[in-house]
Amino acid sequence: MPQVSMPEESMVRAPKKIIIDTDPGIDDAMAILLAFESPELDIIGITTTFGNVRTTMATNNALHLCELGGRDDIPVSQGLETSLRGQLKNRIADFVHGQDGLGNTHPPAPKRSAIAQSAPDFFRQKSKEYPGEVTIVALGPLSNVAKAVEDDPDFAKNIGQIIVLGGNFMVNGNVNPAAEANIYGDPEAADIVFTCGADIIIIGINVTHQVFFTGKEMEEVRDSKGKYGKYLYDVSKFYFAYHQNAYDIDAIYLHDPTTMIAAIDPSLFTYAKGVVRVQRDGICKGLTVFNNTSKKWAEPTDWCNLPEVKVAMTVDAPAISKMMKDRLMGV
Numbered sequence: 001m002p003q004v005s006m007p008e009e010s011m012v013r014a015p016k017k018i019i020i021d022t023d024p025g026i027d028d029a030m031a032i033l034l035a036f037e038s039p040e041l042d043i044i045g046i047t048t049t050f051g052n053v054r055t056t057m058a059t060n061n062a063l064h065l066c067e068l069g070g071r072d073d074i075p076v077s078q079g080l081e082t083s084l085r086g087q088l089k090n091r092i093a094d095f096v097h098g099q100d101g102l103g104n105t106h107p108p109a110p111k112r113s114a115i116a117q118s119a120p121d122f123f124r125q126k127s128k129e130y131p132g133e134v135t136i137v138a139l140g141p142l143s144n145v146a147k148a149v150e151d152d153p154d155f156a157k158n159i160g161q162i163i164v165l166g167g168n169f170m171v172n173g174n175v176n177p178a179a180e181a182n183i184y185g186d187p188e189a190a191d192i193v194f195t196c197g198a199d200i201i202i203i204g205i206n207v208t209h210q211v212f213f214t215g216k217e218m219e220e221v222r223d224s225k226g227k228y229g230k231y232l233y234d235v236s237k238f239y240f241a242y243h244q245n246a247y248d249i250d251a252i253y254l255h256d257p258t259t260m261i262a263a264i265d266p267s268l269f270t271y272a273k274g275v276v277r278v279q280r281d282g283i284c285k286g287l288t289v290f291n292n293t294s295k296k297w298a299e300p301t302d303w304c305n306l307p308e309v310k311v312a313m314t315v316d317a318p319a320i321s322k323m324m325k326d327r328l329m330g331v
């Protein structure tokens, strides 16, 4: 399979402007706090989506995390409360993240509110303000991003890059054997985004399932001098119990922080290029199907003549886990 690798990021570069589209979410919280500790990133906004929690709760949790990190300078913009086509998502992953999305730790109500501008409009405005410079790190279903694509024919051209946590390439999903949770949450939106022509990196659970913290490592995080060590340990207890039960492992998968690290240092992954389509309905709803062959198909297929994306194939899990520990443990 042809692989493409990315050049190592230079430390002398200006910080990368990112918008985090998120549904916090325990591993989202970890990714956001990791981003706060990452000088390579300039977080110009946080936008909210649904999945781990409903969108309004995602907004509250995003505001809470900014307050926790002393980052009330970051605008938080609320996104769609439904899928792109107006379906109210009936599958909210409270069994993974708790009723409050933060492991039933019941965070205090945030002091600040979201800005008036909706997430898709925020994306469009920032992509016009800084053409080619803004990276969206999309940690939940892609409804907001797809809405920006549909509303603005220049969006795919103006946005610098979209790094997506989602999909399962050549492995089973985590909602069912076919589908991963973020793509399953709004498959139509994902299909629109993956074929929109923007520069897209997809980090699927085929790679994020290789990056985890064991219970012992979580205790090290708790006992470290990291600002958020105890907080992360406390919110992760629920997520840990879910992994013990669902996967029979004493560890938690680090989906969202791994994806954040792709924004910090894309060279820690290798990628293959090709067209990705998403099954929109039926028993394989949410399945991501990647055409990575140079075969000339006898007849035109639904993958032909569409823009390619980069799909993560391998991950340097020890390096990623070390970066997370260094930053979250205040090393």
Ligand SMILES: O=c1[nH]cnc2c1ncn2[C@@H]1O[C@H](CO)[C@@H](O)[C@H]1O
Binding pocket: 025, 026, 027, 028, 052, 093, 096, 139, 174, 175, 180, 181, 182, 205, 255, 256
């Ligand atoms: O079993 C699950 N069902 C639903 N969502 C999950 C499950 N496991 C993890 N996540 C959440 O979905 C994203 C990665 O697919 C992550 O945000 C993770 O927190």
